Amino acid sequence: xxxxxLPERQNFCxxxxxxxxxxxxxxxxxxxxxxAVATAAATAxxxxxxxxxxxxxxxxxxxPLGDAGLEETRSSQxxxxxxxxxxxxxxxxxxxxxxxNTTTRGPWMVNVLTIDPRMTRGHLEATxxxxxxxxxxxxxxxxxxxALAGVNASFFTxxxxxxxxxxxxxxxxxxxKLLSEPTQRSDEVDFVVDANSNRVLMGKLxxxxxxxxRQTEATLPLKFINHPPVVPGACAGLxxxxxxxxxxxxxxxxxxxxxxxxxxxxxxxxxxxxxxxxRTSTTRxxxxxxxQTSLQATGRDAASLLQVAGQGCVxxxxxxxxxxGEELPARKGLFGVNGRYRLTADGQIVVPAGAGSFFxxxxxxxxxxxxxxxxxxxxxxxxxxxxxxxxxDETAAVADALGMxxxxxxxxxxxxxxxxxxxxxxxxxxxxxxxxxxxxxxMNTRYRDGQG
Numbered sequence: 001x002x003x004x005x006l007p008e009r010q011n012f013c014x015x016x017x018x019x020x021x022x023x024x025x026x027x028x029x030x031x032x033x034x035x036a037v038a039t040a041a042a043t044a045x046x047x048x049x050x051x052x053x054x055x056x057x058x059x060x061x062x063x064p065l066g067d068a069g070l071e072e073t074r075s076s077q078x079x080x081x082x083x084x085x086x087x088x089x090x091x092x093x094x095x096x097x098x099x100x101n102t103t104t105r106g107p108w109m110v111n112v113l114t115i116d117p118r119m120t121r122g123h124l125e126a127t128x129x130x131x132x133x134x135x136x137x138x139x140x141x142x143x144x145x146x147a148l149a150g151v152n153a154s155f156f157t158x159x160x161x162x163x164x165x166x167x168x169x170x171x172x173x174x175x176x177k178l179l180s181e182p183t184q185r186s187d188e189v190d191f192v193v194d195a196n197s198n199r200v201l202m203g204k205l206x207x208x209x210x211x212x213x214r215q216t217e218a219t220l221p222l223k224f225i226n227h228p229p230v231v232p233g234a235c236a237g238l239x240x241x242x243x244x245x246x247x248x249x250x251x252x253x254x255x256x257x258x259x260x261x262x263x264x265x266x267x268x269x270x271x272x273x274x275x276x277x278x279r280t281s282t283t284r285x286x287x288x289x290x291x292q293t294s295l296q297a298t299g300r301d302a303a304s305l306l307q308v309a310g311q312g313c314v315x316x317x318x319x320x321x322x323x324x325g326e327e328l329p330a331r332k333g334l335f336g337v338n339g340r341y342r343l344t345a346d347g348q349i350v351v352p353a354g355a356g357s358f359f360x361x362x363x364x365x366x367x368x369x370x371x372x373x374x375x376x377x378x379x380x381x382x383x384x385x386x387x388x389x390x391x392x393d394e395t396a397a398v399a400d401a402l403g404m405x406x407x408x409x410x411x412x413x414x415x416x417x418x419x420x421x422x423x424x425x426x427x428x429x430x431x432x433x434x435x436x437x438x439x440x441x442x443m444n445t446r447y448r449d450g451q452g
Contacts, residue, residue, distance in 0.1 A: 063090050064397045065390070066104045079420065080148055080444045082119030086112040094385040101361050101388070108380065109387035111418050111426050112402060113149055115375040115442060117198035122444040124375055125175075125195045126153060126335040128437060132172065132179055132226055133164035133258040135435035143422030147441035151365050151377045151418050153191075153337040155411045156437030164258065166437040167227060170338025171205060175449075176330050178318055179256050181207040181225045182338065189408045191367050191440075192328070192336035193375070195447035200369045202342070202406050205328065209252065209318040211295060213308050214275075220301070220308040224251045225318070228262040229284075232299040240282065241266045241302035248299020252316070255288040266298040269309050276313040280306065332449045337438060339408040343396040344368065347405050351396040361389040363416035363429045366399050367440060368407030376404050377440060379418040383429040411436070 062072050076086040091106025115124060127145045129136040135156070142150040157167040171190045172180030182188055182205045192201040209222035223229075229249035231241070238244055253261045261268065263285025270278040273291035284296050293316075297305035308314070320328040328334075340358075343351050343366065363382035369375055380398065382389020390398060392409070399407035414434045418425040428434060 061401050063088060063108065063110065063401050065090055065108050065394060066106050070106060079113075081121060082116040083122070083148065083442065083444070084114045085149070085420065085425070086114070088112065095388050097385055100383065100385065103388060107387055108390070109426065110381075110398065111379050113151070113377040113418065113442070115198065115377075117373055117375070120198070120444075121446060122148065122442055123195040123198055123447040124193050124335075124440060124442050125447065126173070126193075126337050126438055126440055128166065128168075128172070128174065128179075128256075131166075131258050132168070132256050132437075133166050135166040135437055137433045137435050138417035138439050139419040139422050139424060139433060141436075141439040142419040142441055145441050146443065148444045149418070149420045149425075150439045150441035151367070151379060151410070152415045152436045153365075153367075153410050153438050153440045154436075155338055155340060158437075164228060164262070165435075168338060168437055171336045172226075172338070172438065173320075173330060173334055173336030174256075176332040176334050177254075177256075178207070178320065178330050179226055179254060181209070182320075185340075187340050189339050189342045190336055191339055191408050191410070192334060193440075194333055195335060196333040198375060199373070200375060200406075201328075202345075202369075202408055203322055205320050205322060205336075207318070207320055209316070211252075211309050211314045211316050214313045214315055216308075216312075218308045220250055220304055222252055222295075222318075223249045226253055226257040227251055228264075229266060229296050229298045231265050235299055236265075239265060241298055242282070242306065244299045244302065246299050248297060248301045250295065250297045250301045250305060253288065253294045253296065255290060255292065260287045261285055261294050261296065264298075266296055267302040267305055268297075269295045269305060271295070271309075271314065274313065275316060277309065277311055280310050333447055335440075337410070337440060339367070339410045341392065341409045343392075343399045343407040343409055344404055345406055347371070349396045349400055351392050351409075354392060359392045361391050361394075362413050363389050364395045364398075364412040365410040365416045365418075366395065366404070366407055367410055368399055368402075368404030370403045371405045374403075376402060376407075377418070378402060379416050379426045381416070381427050381429070382412075384427070386427070389429075410440075 070091050072090040074088050088110040090108045095103045138152045155169045168180040170188045171182040190205045212219040229251045232246040234246045235244035266284045268281045268284045364380040366378045381387035414430045415436050
């Protein structure tokens with residue numbers, strides 16, 4: 001099934017096609033959008049405030065979906081100490097197939113995983129499977145990591161690259177190691193969890209990186225981490241990219257990316273664990289061993305890379321900051337995934353108005369925190385007569401009703417999946433479960449450095 005791109009707010013930092021929403025034909029007016037959106041947006045997105053751990057959680061309320069008075073049933077089970085799974089069904093009759101996008105009678109199927117850091121002995125982390133560039137089903141990611149439960153997480157390349165479909169389109173932070181930089185998209189919102197404490201941060205991160213020759217101090221900015229560089233169209237016919245006069249890309253690759261780095265025109269410099277040059281090549285594509293990294297460049301930057309890092313040793317810098325310019329050290333135990341749009345911030349609904357298929361009814365995956373510090377992961381099934389899905393406005397209203405003081409919209413559509421012990425909990429919208437780039441998984445053990 002073809003996948004539409006998300007709405008563009010500015011030029012993509014990564015020119016990829018995203019997994020997520022296919023078109024639907026519904027335009028729904030906003031549900032609950034607080035008057036404080038403008039103020040909340042200043043705090044929402046951008047200040048990385050740890051979820052507080054002192055206020056009472058919001059009382060259980062009916063989901064604000066469809067007509068008032070619709071029958072709603074809830075069933076809950078305890079999966080482990082401090083971990084519960086709740087299934088909510090609102091509406092009793094299947095939707096007519098031609099009214100999935102317009103009905104006010106539902107039904108809606110919502111699954112909610114709640115983790116109480118004060119009661120659990122486990123932790124939440126993110127996993128991408130054997131390597132970053134591949135895709136795996138959420139059920140397989142839960143099973144192979146030994147997790148109790150999990151949901152799909154980041155937006156990823158999907159159909160944009162047949163060779164590297166799992167490459168995240170945005171932040172990918174795993175056990176304190178940054179494997180994918182946040183984009184410059186204005187709608188990217190990142191979800192970061194410290195597995196040592198289960199404390200969550202939400203907001204928009206930005207990144208900068210560079211390499212500097214230790215002897216000459218010549219410096220070259222990095223553009224991406226683990227993302228195939230593009231050969232400028234004007235120089236596509238040049239075998240030797242050092243002869244190109246058009247700017248290209250400079251990218252760092254790590255062994256986690258794939259079996260080999262991307263091949264093609266350009267130059268590549270392989271570095272050892274100390275940042276010293278192991279070998280250089282005037283074409284791209286090689287295998288990296290543990291501890292090695294490589295730098296690839298195309299276009300005019302190919303010559304610059306050889307000049308700066310073609311010999312000797314280099315110092316690499318990589319810095320994550322929030323919008324106030326405050327650095328977020330990528331320490332051990334930090335995991336981060338990317339989402340699109342903040343749903344709630346400081347108890348207010350802040351999702352923006354929008355049009356197009358992304359804002360219409362779709363399956364959704366949500367991650368958030370309550371006022372008292374619980375972590376909530378939820379899926380809303382959609383595009384089916386048994387569960388019609390939610391608009392962005394409806395998704396934010398559901399997050400608010402579930403007590404999510406702060407919440408972000410993760411990848412959805414055919415990607416929306418929840419799994420417990422490797423078994424499906426929800427019903428994905430496609431004929432089969434979609435393979436995804438990464439997942440948020442709950443491990444019923446204490447976090448140990450190096451296990452993520």
